[in-house]
Amino acid sequence: MKRMIVCVKPVPDPKAWDRLQMDPVSKTLIREGIPSIINPLDKHAVEAALEMKDLFGAEVVLLSMAPSDAHPVLREVLAMGADRAVLLSDKAFAGSDTLATSRILAQGIRNIGEFDLIFCGNFTLDGSTAQVPSQVAEFLDIPNVMHVCDMEIPNTQSLLLTQKIEQGTVKLEAKPPLLLSFTKDANKPRYISFMEILAAEKREIQTWDNANLNIDETLIGLKGSPTQMADLLLQSKQRKGIRLTGNPEEIARQLADKIHQLGII
Amino acid sequence: MKRQHVGVFIEQRGGVLHDVGLELLGKARELIEVSKGTVSAFVLGRDISAHSEDLIARGADTVLLADSSALEPYRLLPYTSVLAQACKTYDPDILLFGATRMGIELAPRLAARLNTGLSAHCMDLRLDTEGKLLQMVPGWGGGVVATIRCPLHRPQMATVMSGVMKKLVPTKRSGECIHLDVREDFQGSGPKVLEVHIEEPEEMPLEKADVVVAGGWGIGNPDGWTILQDLAALLCGAVGATRPPVDEGWVPESRMIGQSGKTVKPRLYMGIGISGMSHHVVGMDESECIVSVNTNPNAAIFEVSDVAVVGDYREILPPLLKEIRARLPEGRTDTCEPPQ
Amino acid sequence: MDFLLSEREELLRKSVREFAEAEIPPKIEAMEKTGEFPIELLEPMARLGITGIIAPPEYGGVGLGYLARTIALEELGRVCAAIPMAMQVHHMAIAALNDFGTDEQKQKYIPPLAKGETMGVVAVTEPSGGSDVVGMQATAELKGDKWILNGRKCFITNSHTSDFWIVMAKTAEGAKGLSAFIVEKNHPGAKTGRVEHKIGLRGSNTGELVFDNCEIPKENILGQEGGGLAVALKTVSESGRPGMAATALGIINACLEEAAKFASERVLYGKPISSLQAISFYLAEIYTELDICRLLCYRASWMKDQNMRCDNENAMAKSYTCDAAVRCALKAVEIHGSYGILQEYKVQRLLRDAVVTVPAGGTGQIGKVVLARAALAPYRKKK
Numbered sequence: 004m005k006r007m008i009v010c011v012k013p014v015p016d017p018k019a020w021d022r023l024q025m026d027p028v029s030k031t032l033i034r035e036g037i038p039s040i041i042n043p044l045d046k047h048a049v050e051a052a053l054e055m056k057d058l059f060g061a062e063v064v065l066l067s068m069a070p071s072d073a074h075p076v077l078r079e080v081l082a083m084g085a086d087r088a089v090l091l092s093d094k095a096f097a098g099s100d101t102l103a104t105s106r107i108l109a110q111g112i113r114n115i116g117e118f119d120l121i122f123c124g125n126f127t128l129d130g131s132t133a134q135v136p137s138q139v140a141e142f143l144d145i146p147n148v149m150h151v152c153d154m155e156i157p158n159t160q161s162l163l164l165t166q167k168i169e170q171g172t173v174k175l176e177a178k179p180p181l182l183l184s185f186t187k188d189a190n191k192p193r194y195i196s197f198m199e200i201l202a203a204e205k206r207e208i209q210t211w212d213n214a215n216l217n218i219d220e221t222l223i224g225l226k227g228s229p230t231q232m233a234d235l236l237l238q239s240k241q242r243k244g245i246r247l248t249g250n251p252e253e254i255a256r257q258l259a260d261k262i263h264q265l266g267i268i
Numbered sequence: 269m270k271r272q273h274v275g276v277f278i279e280q281r282g283g284v285l286h287d288v289g290l291e292l293l294g295k296a297r298e299l300i301e302v303s304k305g306t307v308s309a310f311v312l313g314r315d316i317s318a319h320s321e322d323l324i325a326r327g328a329d330t331v332l333l334a335d336s337s338a339l340e341p342y343r344l345l346p347y348t349s350v351l352a353q354a355c356k357t358y359d360p361d362i363l364l365f366g367a368t369r370m371g372i373e374l375a376p377r378l379a380a381r382l383n384t385g386l387s388a389h390c391m392d393l394r395l396d397t398e399g400k401l402l403q404m405v406p407g408w409g410g411g412v413v414a415t416i417r418c419p420l421h422r423p424q425m426a427t428v429m430s431g432v433m434k435k436l437v438p439t440k441r442s443g444e445c446i447h448l449d450v451r452e453d454f455q456g457s458g459p460k461v462l463e464v465h466i467e468e469p470e471e472m473p474l475e476k477a478d479v480v481v482a483g484g485w486g487i488g489n490p491d492g493w494t495i496l497q498d499l500a501a502l503l504c505g506a507v508g509a510t511r512p513p514v515d516e517g518w519v520p521e522s523r524m525i526g527q528s529g530k531t532v533k534p535r536l537y538m539g540i541g542i543s544g545m546s547h548h549v550v551g552m553d554e555s556e557c558i559v560s561v562n563t564n565p566n567a568a569i570f571e572v573s574d575v576a577v578v579g580d581y582r583e584i585l586p587p588l589l590k591e592i593r594a595r596l597p598e599g600r601t602d603t604c605e606p607p608q
Numbered sequence: 609m610d611f612l613l614s615e616r617e618e619l620l621r622k623s624v625r626e627f628a629e630a631e632i633p634p635k636i637e638a639m640e641k642t643g644e645f646p647i648e649l650l651e652p653m654a655r656l657g658i659t660g661i662i663a664p665p666e667y668g669g670v671g672l673g674y675l676a677r678t679i680a681l682e683e684l685g686r687v688c689a690a691i692p693m694a695m696q697v698h699h700m701a702i703a704a705l706n707d708f709g710t711d712e713q714k715q716k717y718i719p720p721l722a723k724g725e726t727m728g729v730v731a732v733t734e735p736s737g738g739s740d741v742v743g744m745q746a747t748a749e750l751k752g753d754k755w756i757l758n759g760r761k762c763f764i765t766n767s768h769t770s771d772f773w774i775v776m777a778k779t780a781e782g783a784k785g786l787s788a789f790i791v792e793k794n795h796p797g798a799k800t801g802r803v804e805h806k807i808g809l810r811g812s813n814t815g816e817l818v819f820d821n822c823e824i825p826k827e828n829i830l831g832q833e834g835g836g837l838a839v840a841l842k843t844v845s846e847s848g849r850p851g852m853a854a855t856a857l858g859i860i861n862a863c864l865e866e867a868a869k870f871a872s873e874r875v876l877y878g879k880p881i882s883s884l885q886a887i888s889f890y891l892a893e894i895y896t897e898l899d900i901c902r903l904l905c906y907r908a909s910w911m912k913d914q915n916m917r918c919d920n921e922n923a924m925a926k927s928y929t930c931d932a933a934v935r936c937a938l939k940a941v942e943i944h945g946s947y948g949i950l951q952e953y954k955v956q957r958l959l960r961d962a963v964v965t966v967p968a969g970g971t972g973q974i975g976k977v978v979l980a981r982a983a984l985a986p987y988r989k990k991k
Contacts, residue, residue, distance in 0.1 A: 020411055032412070079619060102380060130407060132388035134376035137344075141380035146345055146458035149373040164459070168369040170281070171467035173341075177459035195623040197657030197670045197680075200616060229385030229421035233402065236413045242558060246576045254577055255587035258559065259595060261575055265536055265557055266431030267479060267503055267603055268595050528952040546873040547947070568875065 004059035004159050004179070007052040008112055009085065010123045010139070011067050013039040013076040017128060023237070030235040039076050044124025046083070046192035047185040051154060052122050053084045053193065058156065061119065062086050066111050068096060068104055074208060081203035082195045089115060093212035098225035101130075105138030107223055110216045112143060119159075121182040125150060136184035147182035148175060152189050269399040272305035275360030275423065277351070278323060279370050280313050281342060282464070285322075287597070288366030288430040293327035295393060295433040296364060303399055305361075308332055310354060312347055314340035317445065324443035327436050331443060332358065336450040345458035347374055352381045354448055360423045362401050364393075367427035379425050385418035386425040391432060401426065435597070472506040474523065479505025480534045482525055482552070485512040486541020486562060487581070493518055495585050496540060502592055504604035508532065510548045526551040540581045544569025561585075611903075613679075620676055624683035627656055632687045639811025640957070643803070645694050645727075645769050646811065654724025658684070658695060662847075663702045667718035673913035674846075678854040678905050685858020686865075689961040690811030692858060693968070694727065696851025697765040701728025703847040704774050708788065708831035708839050717772060717790060726771040730848070731761035731817050732840050738763065739974050741776070741786070741840055746819065748777035748787060753826045755789060757819040760801060765968075767815035768800050775817065776836050786836030790828045797822030808960030809968070844970055845919045846912055849926035852969035853905045856926075856933040859962050860901055863933070864894045866955050867940040874945075881943070890939045897936050901929040920982045927975030933962035 015023070015037040024033045052063045065080055065088040067073055077088045091111045099107065112118065121140075126133035133149070140147030152172070153165035159179075166173045167186055213223065221227060247254045262268055274296040278289035289309070296307040309328035311319060313335065320331040334350045351374075355363065363378075365371040367389045379386035391413070392404040401424040403416040418424040474480065481500040483493060493507070500507045508525040509518070525532055527547035537555035541562060542548065549572055552558070559575040560567070561584055570576040577584055596603065613621075635646040653659050661677050663669020677699065681692035702721050705714055721728045732738060736745050746759025757777055764773075772792040779787040791798050801816030831839050868891055871882035881887045908921035937959035941948035948955050966972060 023411060075615065078615070082619060100385065101376065102385065105380060133372045134386060134388060137373055137376035138380040141377050147377070148459060150369050171465045173464050174462040175459040176462055194627045194656055195619065196655055197620060197623070197661060197672060200619050200623065204616065230387055230416050230418050232414050233417045234415035238411055238413055242572055242574045244570050244573050244576045246578065251579065251583045252587045254579065254584055255591045258575070258577070258588050259591035261559065262503070262536065262592065263595060266429055267536055268431070268592060546875065550873060
């Protein structure tokens with residue numbers, strides 16, 4: 004077990020989401036001024052990789068596709084104990100959907116070189132599609148397992164994974180190379196120690212653009228995204244307090260409709 | 269508009285179909301109406317042909333069955349391969365998956381294999397005038413709704429959470445079954461399944477419940493809690509309370525929601541007979557949807573509710589329970605996930 | 609003048625905040641009940657680097673400076689001030705050993721403190737007084753190759769959770785008659801005495817140390833014989849006062865957050881009470897006090913990191929910040945109305961904690977004695 008790669012993503016801090024504004028012309032969200040944090044589930048992925056480092060002395064490399072201002076967030080994740088970070092940043096990547104993003108990440112991984120395991124968080128707070136892990140694995144032609152809530156390493160050739168499903172759990176046996184995405188039950192991410200903060204200041208963050216990755220322009224960014232956004236609506240979080248009227252039966256019917264709309268019935 | 273072919277992945281584990289596949293069949297029928305197109309159900313597993321009749325009755329024109337011991341239990345890579353092959357042969361314009369644990373893992377892998385677009389947990393699906401799929405997707409914790417299109421790549425793929433779409437009532441319909449040829453044994457294809465462990469659902473802890481039915485001083489007496497418990501059980505939720513009922517001994521303190529109690533963030537919070545003082549509200553104001561029932565039209569809780577009912581819970585809840593029961597699928601007594 | 613903190617300092621703050629918010633609240637109920645320090649937190653705090661923050665790396669520490677320490681203590685204090693109270697005395701012991709110890713003493717005693725294996729103690733105060741340092745009654749007499757200590761120390765933080773203590777005693781009369789010693793709890797004649805039950809900072813253990821013909825090896829004198837006053841004053845002034853100030857600073861931060869949050873949610877007359885000027889002005893005052901105290905604390909710590917003399921600045925930070933903590937906590941309690949005096953609400957603990965910071969670690973009055981001296985210095989009549 005020599006090298007672990009962890010895909011991490013800076014996401015806008017949920018505490019600041021109520022400040023989100025939309026550009027009415029481009030129909031994109033204005034992210035400037037909204038502070039970023041590391042996607043919370045990614046910390047569990049980093050922790051899993053650091054456990055491999057503790058056990059086998061593996062190198063832990065962080066990989067992120069993000070704007071160039073991602074450095075402070077990456078520095079923070081480096082301070083958890085990772086060895087170095089690679090930031091994939093290029094204007095040409097902007098507007099990528101999950102397919103294009105996964106293609107870019109996969110190429111970044113190929114450029115980093117050989118690896119044993121790739122770790123991801125199960126989903127991100129902003130898009131929450133949870134699509135990238137399976138798609139990156141597909142592009143790298145390696146198996147992947149999502150919803151991992153437990154990982155045991157009996158030996159370097161075999162992993163025992165527990166996957167969370169609705170009705171319970173599935174136990175799987177898998178071999179590297181492999182991509183795993185973790186749920187928050189998987190482990191408790193370690194706190195950033197002062198010693199690691201000091202050490203992380205010396206750790207490298209390499210930035211690669213498409214000149215380094217050399218991906219066909221038609222396969223990245225907006226051009227490379229099969230899905231396109233046709234419209235974007237901001238929903239107010241202000242509770243409307245809609246008053247239901249009518250006799251009890253009519254009210255009951257309206258309430259049942261609402262409960263159905265929520266997906267509960 | 270050309271005739272649309274909509275495919276639906278029918279998820280099953282251990283021979284039991286997940287409701288979401290049936291719900292998506294219902295939606296698929298709606299989508300193909302204008303163009304008088306067809307709906308195909310894609311079913312993978314072992315000994316699954318018994319489901320064909322039900323699938324046709326629920327909206328499938330064609331049931332494509334990949335029946336093989338190599339496909340039981342579910343494994344990501346074998347399922348991806350079989351579905352990819354089936355898509356190449358049967359060429360659906362649209363392919364729908366449930367946004368379940370399985371769907372979330374499988375649909376993206378398939379989309380990448382087919383080099384096509386996929387949108388996640390759509391809250392609605394529509395066709396534009398040319399018959400292309402419009403996918404409504406929430407983001408940013410629900411603060412934003414995006415309309416997504418996949419104009420050029422096929423199939424247009426989407427995942428939808430269980431409960432968003434509606435199953436069709438089974439009707440007498442005709443359809444055909446096609447058995448897909450599955451030659452591979454997929455032995456070396458990815459991780460091995462050692463065990464599938466189904467868990468007994470336990471007493472729902474308040475903080476984990478999807479639905480919380482909470483009662484306050486307005487319930488009036490300990491007997492009033494029975495109907496709250498019935499409602500919570502029906503919706504597979506947990507019962508909560510404010511401080512006064514706890515002090516009166518009508519409920520244990522572990523049920524208390526608020527400043528000095530628990531904080532809950534369920535999908536649905538129903539506050540019954542609760543005035544809405546801030547020390548209770550801070551324990552539940554991040555719930556996705558807040559519905560309140562109170563006899564006082566000026567109750568503070570209405571300020572933080574999405575839906576407000578001015579009325580007596582004793583009059584409102586019994587018909588509500590009846591309405592909900594009427595909407596449950598046959599044989600079901602609550603909305604909890606069926607054990608498999 | 610650059611008032612901004614560095615990326616390193618911001619990350620440090622974030623790291624302690626995340627730790628404090630997750631690990632300390634579950635311990636608070638027991639701390640309030642028993643007054644005992646949650647000893648199980650020592651190991652995670654050591655791993656984070658809190659216990660050894662100012663200790664040199666060669667002795668197992670992190671080797672960061674006093675501004676970093678102030679930020680760390682402030683963030684701990686924001687969650688529960690008893691924790692930084694205990695930690696800041698712990699750091700005082702490390703500082704005393706580092707400044708005055710022989711190589712052997714540093715090698716032996718700093719690593720267990722830096723690594724959080726035991727807690728640090730600096731015992732100056734006696735029933736005869738704490739402010740009146742020179743008036744202490746505890747004695748130490750050299751008999752052969754042993755020092756014999758007699759006396760008692762009271763109001764000692766970490767008294768019952770430590771394996772060894774730095775103790776001041778009289779070896780002769782007068783200001784040049786004080787000496788500092790390292791006493792291990794196993795040394796014959798060394799005992800812990802009663803445990804005190806404070807109204808605030810509960811969870812920081814406060815108690816008595818008793819020396820009854822206590823025999824300690826000759827080499828356990830810390831610094832010069834007769835140089836004990838310098839040990840006490842330097843340690844209190846450069847580590848103790850800023851540590852107390854940082855603890856109180858965390859309390860003020862918590863006061864602002866609790867009061868502002870409550871005022872935004874509590875509705876009276878149809879609107880949140882934050883719309884009432886009386887309330888919002890209180891919040892403006894707390895907001896200002898927070899910033900004043902932060903500037904005082906950070907500036908004094910920054911000076912220490914530049915090796916500048918900062919006794920006045922530390923005295924100012926300690927006396928002002930602890931008094932301000934009480935003022936802010938009282939306002940925060942008032943903003944909560946009747947809820948403010950209920951035990952279920954956090955804000956009453958902030959008031960009790962703030963009150964206890966006032967006499968602890970050097971009274972505000974002694975601080976003012978120091979400051980008055982500084983103010984009058986240019987006008988002192990030459991003899």
